[in-house]
Amino acid sequence: MIRRFGETPRPDQTYRRRVGAYALLPQAGGLLVTEQSTETGPDLQLPGGGIDPGESPTAALHREVFEETGWRIAAPRRVGAFRRFAYMPEYDLWAEKICLIYVARPIRPMGPPTEAGHAAVWLDTVDAAQRLGNAGDRHFATRLALGQLRTG
Template identity: 30%
Template sequence: MMHFHFDETKVLVYARRGLELLVFEEPDYPEVLTQVPGGSVEPGESPRSAAHREFAEETGFEITAPIEELGIQGYRYRVDDRVIHHERHCFAFEAPSDLPDEWTHLEGQPSQGEPVLFRLFWISIEEAKTRLGYGMAETLSAPFFSSRPSRLEP
């Protein structure tokens, strides 16, 4: 018998730099698919605040630009005989041009277990549509990603 479990509220943060998207992989876990920064909304925390916190925890950089809420996405996956449901609040912002092209960051206090090493890098939005895992590419159909930004950092 399958049980439905409505798990937790999550945030995803899509950092765009022109026509590129910031993504990460976990070098210690090569089976984990490419993702964008994000994580859980803590009790009493707003999704927008969680987006700021999670981005900083996973990248080592603060969001300094205005962030746009793109909408809410449901995501389901199976664990044994249960289906887990996450409600994902998706945010995006135009990242400053001075972020590195590639870097590693150790998230010291992940929500579960040992610190996690992230390798962060930029890929084209087009490549992200096929490379992102866990349903994260669905958000790339939002108008925020469909055209060149009107303002780029100098």
């Protein structure tokens, strides 16, 4: 069973399962996150997103991190998973999001994010653990900050 974070699913709503890969990207006490512009203001998130049909989770992770931060990464290692139920307005979709969490090494920036409305932001790991926009992301960032996840 995968731990659930966030809102309880609505019994009157049908959800579509959407599996995604997300990255904790630590370096020198900081964590690389993405800031996404939303209708309600900026939202800090672990970079990552949906796995396309036929795509492996690690290929999706590399692609999504690059699109949302402009960075290349290396040595991704899966450290856990969680699920959450959410409305995704950009897709007009009610989703059961299965979030596969990886720790990876940020290697180098290749330019700005290619995905509109995203910006790469470095935060202190402890600060990120408090400020990330969803409880699942905060849970894994907190475990990283407390040294409960092996990073190399």
